[in-house]
Amino acid sequence: MDETKAIIEGLIFASETPLSIDRIVETLQERNLSRQEITIRIQELMTEYGLRGGGFCLHEVAGGYQFRTRPELSAWIAKLKGIRPAVLTTAALETLAIIAYRQPVVKAEVERLRGVDVSRPLRTLLERKLVRMVGRKDVPGKPMIYGTTRKFLEVFSLKDLSELPTMGELKDLTK
């Protein structure tokens, strides 16, 4: 393995959050690597880990790269960690979906779409840091505007928001 690739692999391994290309460029400044040179090596690593079929793979999430265990192993790892997955209620999940697709969005709009008060699910989402306030709308009352967070991308294994299926795609899926 070429040394640069090994360094990149090490950086991603040691990083606690998804490591962005920018951070890698910055860290490896002395080597004067282009983003493309780094991307190629990361792609190679991703392929290698994929082919290896081991316990974990390299994934692109939330604008960075991160090692994650294979989903097939979830039962074992949950047992090791002694955690039960923190399940979101349907109400919270629907609220989250609306915010994800309609952001930046005010609470009143979310409530109009769900047809019901969303105070509680919204609070849960804020507490779980899946959603955050991104500002205030310049209308009377200055209501809060909400949007999704980086953590939202991390939790739902998304590279970025554009990876969310479009409404049209969703329709095809349910057909």
Add this chain to the structure above:
Amino acid sequence: MDYEVKLDIFEGPLDLLLYLIKKNELDIYNIPIALITKQYLEYIDILKTLNLDLAGEYLVLAATLVHIKSKLLLPEPPEEGEEEADPRQELVQQLLEYQEFKNASQSLQAREVLERDVFIRGAAPVETPPPDDDDRHMWQEIGLFELVDAFRQVLGNLGQPELMEIDLDRTSLADRINEIMDQLRGRQSLTFAELLDGQRERRRVIHTLLAVLELVKQRMIRICQAGPFGVIRLFLAVEEEHG
């Protein structure tokens, strides 16, 4: 009559309406308002008789349905436009939009969710290196405040309780006291962090605090801290007699 009312499955009036449409295999673009209004109102009645806290939104939609029904029944005023919009249209639009977001939420749920399907490398907080255990003179006995403060931190780290939980773990305080004593007999001393290692349940953490307080009161253990804000460690107050 046999109603399959499962309350928690309805996420609001729109959800109930969608459910009724699906149940009756109706065309969402051509909802028979009379039928659906009747069924919707029946459900609302049941919800009321069950004495459930009915959200106002359910009643608003009921009113909307009745309103649409009456509009459909009344002959159109002749002078007003040729193309009178279908009074159901707005509701249909709302239902379709809601259905889309329901789909979207299901597709989110179907993704590889962190800490449910996939996991990242365990990033436990870096522990302070264990202090020199042999030198007990370094340890100072601490007061209640330091102890409570340490517990407060632990409780704070637990974060918000997830949903409602019916606690089946009926560990008594006495059990917890015995557990701690057993742990201590095996190891002579325990750090505070070890004592609470992996404890996620608020109730259990609180039991642990009460157990520790009780043990101190009974003079069975001593609690010491390595300097201000240092590691807190529990010691057996009396060395166990051999044999």
